[in-house]
Amino acid sequence: MNIILGTAGHIDHGKTSLVKALTGIDTDRLKEEKKRGITIELGFAHLELPCGNRVGIVDVPGHEKFIHNMLAGAGGIDMVMLIIAADEGIMPQTIEHFGILSLLEIKHGLIVITKKDLVDDDWIEMVEGEILEKFQGSFLENAPIISVSAHTGEGLELLKNTLSQMVGKVENKKLTTPFRLPIDRVFSVDGFGTVVTGTLIEGRVKVGENVMLYPTLEMPKVRSLQVHGSPVEVAVAGQRVAVNISGIKKHQVSRGHTIAPIGSMENTMMVDVKLNILESTKRTIKNASRVHFYHGTKELLAKVILLDKNQLEAGESAYVQLRFEEELSLKVGDHFVIRFFSPLETIGGGVVLDANPVKHRRNQPTVIDSMTIKENGTKKEKVYLAICEQSKNLRTIDYIRDHIGKEPITKELNKLVEEKAIIQLNDSLYLSKEYLAVLKVKLLKLLREFHKAYPLKEGMNRAEVRGKLIRKAQVNAIDSIINYFIDRKIIRWESEFISLPDFTVVYKEADTAxxxxxxxxxxxxxxxxxxxxxxxxxxxxxxxxxxxxxxxxxxxxxxxxxxxxxxxxxxxxxxxxxxxxxxxxxxxxxxxxxxxxxxxxxxxxxxxxxxxxxxxxxxxxxxxxxxxx
Structure with a gap:
């Protein structure tokens, strides 16, 4: 099992020292970090656990000025060590980091009290009491609390053993879905060219694979792969990966870009989401408020469109459309965090319900109903809604599957076809019966008008029907629709011509002439x-x-x-x-x-x-x- 373990906590609470004590790796690699004695950028290490598992560690900065870097590392973690210094206890960034972890719906974690050697046992007991009270009702409510000293080594073996017990509770990654690697670091290596690093959050990637860089849509090739510094032919979800990519220069890539299979995602300028505001915030979100949006390793500005409310207060939730100032790529089910525009502070986050929506008007009951289904509906309801919404775009079933969260949907499709709620046109195309009814009306009108205009023609050729019935559609998709109407004798196809079933050419004297x-x-x-x-x-x-x-x-x-x-x-x-x-x-x-x-x-x-x-x-x-x- 491949697990990413993240650190979190206030500045100077010993996160980096603890990682070095556990792994022997100093994750502070920048000169400025060494000089100032604080973590500025993300750091990476790996740890061999007693159970035999190797976990990758992402060490994040604790200073409030570098929360954006913390967020870039938090998106791919499976389990967290929330670190609290014994001599200071819970501090502002402890709470902010905890809020971010909650918004990202991290499910597994433990609390590590560091600098145990600086206080006595009574003080440790008091800090533990503060922790139990503060995190009651959260995902850390029953988390192990372990006191350690990176200086003396006390508690480190207990921490390793506890981590060994916890990794078995982490859900297995989805390896059959298209891979995704949000990029958190870019550099060049002499003789090799551009190298990017990140946490592989799903799927598997192999050497020699042609990939796409989102949102720029450049198409480099995977030249080589490394996991924890060792060359591999295949990397899988849950691993920290370095990818040497050919066919692209360093300046064309940056943190926030994502590597994924060609055509596996789509760029967008907006997303539909369920937005949750932290109970601890003192800020109010009004309609059209601008916020800083964080997803994976990406940070950009967004406008909040409240679809059925005028403002959001602390602890409230709402369906929202976020509209961006530049393109990005994400998927249904992804989590995100938002921070107030100014001053910068974390105020909320949530989950993506639609990664490529149309622009909504506010206070539309049908929009709210559809978003309710996307959040809480049964899988069958989600499949039906996705097909209804995407029928006009002739989306394939692979897109529909990704649109509702990458789960198998064959059972739901078969049931909906049996109920005649949707129609199967070919192996990959399903349409709603309502949209097919619209196409039927359009097609019959098209042929009637054509016969009236060209009474000496036996009908329209197939290419002409394709172009006028649905513009810019793939040939196999539109042909499946035309064949559906031909098979049901709604239209007739003879030789190369498509016509109304009862149409015949009738010659007049002028026609003969x-x-x-x-x-x-x-x-x-x-x-x-x-x-x-x-x-x-x-x-x-x-x-x-x-x-x-x-x-x-x-x-x-x-x-x-x-x-x-x-x-x-x-x-x-x-x-x-x-x-x-x-x-x-x-x-x-x-x-x-x-x-x-x-x-x-x-x-x-x-x-x-x-x-x-x-x-x-x-x-x-x-x-x-x-x-x-």
Missing amino acids: LLNEVGDLYKSNGFSPPSLDDLAKHYGKNKQYTGAITMLKKSGTIVSLDLKYFIHKEYYEKALALLNAHFEKNDEIALGDYRDMLGVSRKYAVALLEEFDKKKITRKVGEGRRRYK
Whole structure:
């Protein structure tokens, strides 16, 4: 099992000294940290426990000026040591760090009283009493309390043994979900290039994998991996990882970026959340308040849109849309923390309910209802809501699964299909019956208007239907929808045309005259037929000629050469006969010779020969053509 253990607590309460006493690793690596004697940046170490597990340790700064660095390290931890100095007891940053841990819903932790050698047993007992009272009702209510001295070593073995017992209670990481590595450090190594470090919070990443950097969408490659300084081929969730990435420069990466599989996340400028305000804060959040937002290792400014309240006081909760000043990428179920805009102090946090929402108007009951389901609904309710909301975007089932928190949903899908609440279009696409009803109305209207405008056309071609029914949709998705309506005889598909089931071309006298006119145009121009552009100029606003072309093509009167040219069947056959006569005496024909034979410009000769190539009458050899064999 891979576990990340974090430290937390007030400045100068001995967090870094304790980590060094446990591991032999000094996590203060900066000159300024050595000079000032305080932790400024995140520090990292690892510890071999008596149970055989190795835990990674993230040591965070305790000074109030560096809370943003503390937050960058807290997002990936599984278990925490809340450290309180025996000689000072609970202090302001003890409370702020504890509040952050609570907002991030850290479930496992213990309390370590440091500097035991500076006080007597009676004092330790008094500090323990203060701790029990302060953390009553919290996730640390029944946590072990261990007194240690990093200076003498007293209590360190008990601490290690207690950690050994606790790691077994930590939930296993999700290794089957796409990996995510929020970056907390970036540097360059001579001969290797850019290296990033972070805590792998889910999934597994391997050497050689092409990845994406969010939110910049750069696509580097994993060149090599290290875990606790040792090379590995695969890193898994719960490990501290150093990743050497190729194809990207150091200046293109920064703390707050995330490495994940290509296309596994989407950038957003807003999220829907459940926001909880700390009971200890004295600040009030009003609608449109600006706050500092912390997620993973990312920090940015956000505006708080209260969806059903005018303000939030200490201890209150609400559904909120957070709107950002720059893009970021996150997922449903992620936790975050917010701090007051000025002065900077932690005031709340919560959980992401929708990572890619639309912009909401305030005081809309349907919005609140949907967010209530996203927070507290059954899995079936969440699946149904996600499909209803995402049907218009033709989202695949993989997106729907991620949208509700990455859990298996096959059982819920099958039940909803059985109840006919949703419709399965293919292996990965499910739509709500309401959205399909909307598409049905739109499709029938589209075909009715087309038949009215082009009575000589048997219908619309599939590509045209795709483009007008749903713009910018993936071909396989829109084709599945079209096939759904074809299978149920709501529309008809014959040859290359889609039409209403009862539509037939009915000729009027004027239609027959137009057919003859267009046919004569092709016949009179012989081997040099008009292009579609030529006909468009000739007929102007009268688009009925396009229907005439369709009917002439269907009857075989004209033959398609490419997307632009048709030729009268009589001249097509003459062109082919001339070619065959040439091949009776010659093995090959040059393009220029065929052009002169027909008495046309090069473009018509090319169009004919390429059509013969498609029909395997000829084959191209160099600049000439031979019979196809």
